[in-house]
Amino acid sequence: MTADAAALDILLAVLLVFLVWRLLTLSDLFKATILFIVFGLLLSLAWVRLRAPDVALAEAAIGSGVTGALVLDALRRLGAHGAVDEARPLRLNLARLSGGLLVACLGAILLWSVLSLPAGWRGLSAEAMAAMPHSGVTNPVTASLLNFRSHDTLLEIAVLMLAVLGVWTLDAEPKPSAEPAGPILDLLVRILLPLMVVVAGYLLWAGGHAPGGAFQGAAVLAAGGILLHLARPFYLGNHVIIRLVIGFGFAVFLAIGVMLVVGGGRFLEFPSRHAGTLILVVEAAATISIALILLALFVGNVREGAGRDAP
Amino acid sequence: MAVLDWLSMALVGAGTLFFIAGSIGLLRLPDVMTRLHALTKADNVGLGLIVLGLSLQTSGPMEVVRLLLVWALALLTSSCACYLVAHATLQARRETGHDS
Amino acid sequence: MTTPIVYASAGVAMLCIALFGFLTARHVLRRILALNIVGSGVFMMLVALAARPDPPDPIPHALVMTGIVVGVCVTALALALLRRMFADEGSARLPEDREFG
Amino acid sequence: MTTAAWMEALLAAPLAGAVIALISGRRAAALVGVVTAFATAAASIALAFAVSRSGVLRYAVGGWGRPLGIDLYVDGLAAVMVAITGVVGACISVCAAGYFAPKPTHADLPSDKHDRAWLYWPLWLMLWGGMNALYLSADLFNIYVTQELIGLSGIGLIALAGGSAISAALRYLLLALAGSLLYIVGVELLYAGYATLDLQQLRDRIDANPSTFAAAALMTAGLLAKSALFPLHFWLPPAHGHAPVPVSAALSALVIKTGFYLVVRLWLHVLPGLAWAHLATLLGVLGAAAVFWGGVQALMQERLKMMVAYSTVAQVGYLFMLFPVASVPEALPGALLLAASHAAAKAALFMCAGSVLAVYGHDRIRSINGIGTRMPLTAVAFALSGISLIGLPPSGGFAGKWLLISAAFAAGAWWWAAIIVLGGLLSAVYLLRALAFAFLEPPIAGFGRAPWGMEATSLVLAFIAVGLNFAARPLSELLNAGAG
Numbered sequence: 004m005t006a007d008a009a010a011l012d013i014l015l016a017v018l019l020v021f022l023v024w025r026l027l028t029l030s031d032l033f034k035a036t037i038l039f040i041v042f043g044l045l046l047s048l049a050w051v052r053l054r055a056p057d058v059a060l061a062e063a064a065i066g067s068g069v070t071g072a073l074v075l076d077a078l079r080r081l082g083a084h085g086a087v088d089e090a091r092p093l094r095l096n097l098a099r100l101s102g103g104l105l106v107a108c109l110g111a112i113l114l115w116s117v118l119s120l121p122a123g124w125r126g127l128s129a130e131a132m133a134a135m136p137h138s139g140v141t142n143p144v145t146a147s148l149l150n151f152r153s154h155d156t157l158l159e160i161a162v163l164m165l166a167v168l169g170v171w172t173l174d175a176e177p178k179p180s181a182e183p184a185g186p187i188l189d190l191l192v193r194i195l196l197p198l199m200v201v202v203a204g205y206l207l208w209a210g211g212h213a214p215g216g217a218f219q220g221a222a223v224l225a226a227g228g229i230l231l232h233l234a235r236p237f238y239l240g241n242h243v244i245i246r247l248v249i250g251f252g253f254a255v256f257l258a259i260g261v262m263l264v265v266g267g268g269r270f271l272e273f274p275s276r277h278a279g280t281l282i283l284v285v286e287a288a289a290t291i292s293i294a295l296i297l298l299a300l301f302v303g304n305v306r307e308g309a310g311r312d313a314p
Numbered sequence: 315m316a317v318l319d320w321l322s323m324a325l326v327g328a329g330t331l332f333f334i335a336g337s338i339g340l341l342r343l344p345d346v347m348t349r350l351h352a353l354t355k356a357d358n359v360g361l362g363l364i365v366l367g368l369s370l371q372t373s374g375p376m377e378v379v380r381l382l383l384v385w386a387l388a389l390l391t392s393s394c395a396c397y398l399v400a401h402a403t404l405q406a407r408r409e410t411g412h413d414s
Numbered sequence: 415m416t417t418p419i420v421y422a423s424a425g426v427a428m429l430c431i432a433l434f435g436f437l438t439a440r441h442v443l444r445r446i447l448a449l450n451i452v453g454s455g456v457f458m459m460l461v462a463l464a465a466r467p468d469p470p471d472p473i474p475h476a477l478v479m480t481g482i483v484v485g486v487c488v489t490a491l492a493l494a495l496l497r498r499m500f501a502d503e504g505s506a507r508l509p510e511d512r513e514f515g
Numbered sequence: 516m517t518t519a520a521w522m523e524a525l526l527a528a529p530l531a532g533a534v535i536a537l538i539s540g541r542r543a544a545a546l547v548g549v550v551t552a553f554a555t556a557a558a559s560i561a562l563a564f565a566v567s568r569s570g571v572l573r574y575a576v577g578g579w580g581r582p583l584g585i586d587l588y589v590d591g592l593a594a595v596m597v598a599i600t601g602v603v604g605a606c607i608s609v610c611a612a613g614y615f616a617p618k619p620t621h622a623d624l625p626s627d628k629h630d631r632a633w634l635y636w637p638l639w640l641m642l643w644g645g646m647n648a649l650y651l652s653a654d655l656f657n658i659y660v661t662q663e664l665i666g667l668s669g670i671g672l673i674a675l676a677g678g679s680a681i682s683a684a685l686r687y688l689l690l691a692l693a694g695s696l697l698y699i700v701g702v703e704l705l706y707a708g709y710a711t712l713d714l715q716q717l718r719d720r721i722d723a724n725p726s727t728f729a730a731a732a733l734m735t736a737g738l739l740a741k742s743a744l745f746p747l748h749f750w751l752p753p754a755h756g757h758a759p760v761p762v763s764a765a766l767s768a769l770v771i772k773t774g775f776y777l778v779v780r781l782w783l784h785v786l787p788g789l790a791w792a793h794l795a796t797l798l799g800v801l802g803a804a805a806v807f808w809g810g811v812q813a814l815m816q817e818r819l820k821m822m823v824a825y826s827t828v829a830q831v832g833y834l835f836m837l838f839p840v841a842s843v844p845e846a847l848p849g850a851l852l853l854a855a856s857h858a859a860a861k862a863a864l865f866m867c868a869g870s871v872l873a874v875y876g877h878d879r880i881r882s883i884n885g886i887g888t889r890m891p892l893t894a895v896a897f898a899l900s901g902i903s904l905i906g907l908p909p910s911g912g913f914a915g916k917w918l919l920i921s922a923a924f925a926a927g928a929w930w931w932a933a934i935i936v937l938g939g940l941l942s943a944v945y946l947l948r949a950l951a952f953a954f955l956e957p958p959i960a961g962f963g964r965a966p967w968g969m970e971a972t973s974l975v976l977a978f979i980a981v982g983l984n985f986a987a988r989p990l991s992e993l994l995n996a997g998a999g
Binding site: 008009012013016017019020023024026027032035036039042043046049050052053054055057058061062065066069070073074076077078080081085086088094099102103106107109110113114117118120122124125126127128129131132143144146147148151152155156159162163165166169170173174176177218297300301303304 | 416417418419420421422423424426427428429430431432433434435437438439440441443444446447448450451454457458459461462463464465466467468469470471472473474475476477478479480482483484485486487488489490491493494495496497498500501506
Binding site for chain 4: 463480488508509
């Protein structure tokens with residue numbers, strides 16, 4: 004590796020750690036949140052440097068993008084009073100010292116384990132590469148997510164559904180007083196939204212052979228929805244159509260898994276010949292569901308006319 | 315070829331300067347509206363210069379088209395975001411009577 | 415070979431600072447941010463691990479992507495609960511953290 | 516059907532039920548939920564029989580097999596946990612069908628919540644599916660995902676109660692998330708060390724180095740937080756005390772056991788090669804502290820539901836006293852029997868508290884006069900499950916404690932036995948205190964009608980808790996069928 008690349012790595016690493024320290028010590032939570040979003044974007048740069056472009060896309064779209072939007076929206080709803088944090092975080096006192104020592108010990112052990120790892124560490128890359136021809140796709144990360152470890156991904160989509168169900172169990176929130184934005188934004192949205200749908204479709208399709216996939220595509224789609232929501236606020240509620248779309252991806256995934264059992268195979272055992280098609284079907288269904296789920300998480304449990312005023 | 319290299323280096327360098335100016339503006343300017351100026355104007359021009367500089371280094375016209383697409387998309391999204399931020403600020407001003 | 419070590423060490427540092435931040439912070443929003451960063455630290459260690467062999471080991475990438483998505487879900491639910499608690503009780507801290515500054 | 520088929524059913528049925536309940540919405544969710552519950556419970560019992568007949572089974576989901584893919588693995592231990600979940604889960608579902616009915620009948624569930632009450636069913640079935648997936652998983656990271664599934668559905672369920680349950684849910688969420696992250700750090704260290712996530716392969720490859728110790732310690736710490744072992748129990752009483760009754764029952768009876776199960780799995784099956792005697796003693800000491808702290812706190816509670824919740828803190832302590840004596844063969848069946856009878860008895864007690872709430876409109880221990888004559892079924896259920904929790908014969912609690920005590924003597928450590936006996940006395944004091952108000956004081960007039968579904972279910976569960984007295988031998992046989 005060249006020296007300037009090493010310099011870039013070290014600079015990025017130091018910057019990331021510095022951002023973490025700053026955002027945890029700033030007393031203004033709004034600034035801390037902005038730093039958190041910047042942190043997420045720089046993190047995707049780090050993933051690229053670590054040759055993990057799929058993770059970089061997921062981080063930029065979901066980790067920093069959707070999470071950042073969610074945190075900012077929460078801050079807005081808490082209002083100026085709620086965003087004040089008079090505590091002095093990270094300030095050391097006697098009670099915190101023991102926790103600090105414990106964390107320092109943990110850090111030392113983790114650092115030791117990082118440094119003591121043998122140089123020829125291989126992990127499961129050889130096994131994964133050997134299995135790739137039977138996986139139905141050519142992108143190893145997609146193969147891992149939707150074939151080798153499809154059980155994880157099935158449960159992960161269930162976790163996404165659960166988050167929405169959890170939000171629905173809460174009392175409806177007061178309706179934020181957002182007036183629809185003007186004609187310029189409408190025009191921009193009208194251009195951007197179809198583009199975002201195209202990009203989401205491309206990411207979904209590309210996932211089979213290049214960085215991309217259902218989660219990244221869904222995040223872009225959800226971002227389009229959030230944009231629309233910002234331009235013209237709407238409320239989702241939990242009507243049957245919304246519930247159907249939210250459950251659709253999981254239902255398709257689970258049904259395919261069970262169908263394979265009925266057909267004489269094992270649970271989620273995609274036959275080598277049809278694996279590519281099945282993965283694409285699962286991903287397409289999941290993309291639609293995940294996009295609506297992320298949008299529902301952002302919109303929250305606000306119902307027209309049902310909002311209760313905060314005290 | 316060397317002239318092209320120098321030219322693209324100069325363009326990318328100029329673009330980077332715009333980014334730096336924009337970032338400084340974001341940090342130093344007093345309120346949301348002026349910061350928006352710094353951010354969107356500088357970033358759009360900066361990105362445009364970088365795209366120009368990079369397109370001198372491409373191997374075919376398709377790559378130039380792609381780079382220009384990136385720039386066009388960034389222009390669209392940043393104007394969209396700028397409009398949203400400005401709108402929210404105006405609304406907050408109307409509600410609370412002062413800039414947040 | 416140094417790139418993974420640099421980032422893995424940064425991951426450890428991020429994890430430790432954020433874990434300490436989680437233990438000391440009182441505002442629930444900051445605690446949520448801190449836990450998100452702890453997660454990023456762990457994920458960074460995992461992805462740095464995956465970058466050691468060539469081609470990179472895809473399994474940790476898959477784990478991290480699962481972790482990122484699960485993290486968003488938990489964050490979203492936590493924020494919704496926080497907003498509800500703030501609307502009901504007028505404080506963004508857990509009841510036991512409300513007495514002192 | 517074969518063991519593999521029952522495993523597939525146990526994974527797919529609750530998850531499918533959950534998504535169908537979600538889509539079908541308010542009208543049919545309860546019906547879907549109860550049908551799924553009985554199907555899943557039947558499959559759980561069938562799995563236990565299948566395992567006792569044909570032994571352990573490893574099942575490669577997706578056909579890839581470890582280390583690349585995810586394996587399921589069922590042995591006696593997993594089958595026992597799934598069976599406990601199945602039986603108690605079915606009873607909780609019956610109770611919930613009445614509790615979350617469209618008509619507002621319960622004081623602790625405000626009437627404006629009733630248009631959302633159906634959300635209980637998808638959440639509860641997901642929780643159940645998550646627990647099954649956790650018990651049957653042989654993959655460290657898959658276990659993390661199942662834990663998140665359990666955690667998120669549990670939080671949604673607690674939040675159904677609204678009000679002060681919201682901050683309890685938030686505290687639980689932050690703690691569960693922190694616990695999960697510690698667990699993931701451990702997983703990362705183990706993957707770095709051994710390039711596998713499979714429990715069996717880890718067991719074969721493990722060697723004692725600092726990084727493995729750190730991984731084990733981190734994972735254990737995360738799991739202890741989730742299983743509410745003293746001093747990490749602080750989140751439990753508010754969360755379990757404020758949740759709706761069927762949710763409290765499910766969380767206290769079943770969800771707490773997932774953390775305990777994983778600690779057992781980790782230390783007894785994956786890492787027996789490590790020298791961990793000191794850690795085992797530490798776990799035992801924390802367990803003993805939990806027994807006393809939980810008992811004293813339960814004694815000081817004013818509300819019945821909070822008392823029952825603090826009793827869970829104490830009962831978790833008994834389970835962890837398994838570890839110092841784990842080398843004795845009776846210890847594990849003893850702890851599992853204790854876990855099973857606690858699951859049944861604790862679910863029954865929460866339902867008793869729920870019945871009292873429904874009839875009296877409150878659950879203040881001092882003012883529940885005359886339950887004995889007003890609600891005889893509930894009073895009997897309360898007394899029977901109390902017998903099991905105290906550990907009086909004949910009951911599952913007695914049989915379990917008996918096995919643990921004899922294991923303690925066999926290990927030459929009589930003091931653990933003494934703590935178990937003293938803890939039983941303590942629980943006798945707080946349970947009898949509540950019963951005294953229920954039986955001795957004259958009945959007062961007025962108030963509502965007893966929900967018969969909840970009363971009947973609590974009685975069934977209490978009889979199960981007592982009947983587990985005779986389960987020691989089949990349990991040991993099932994565990995041995997799994998010892999492959």
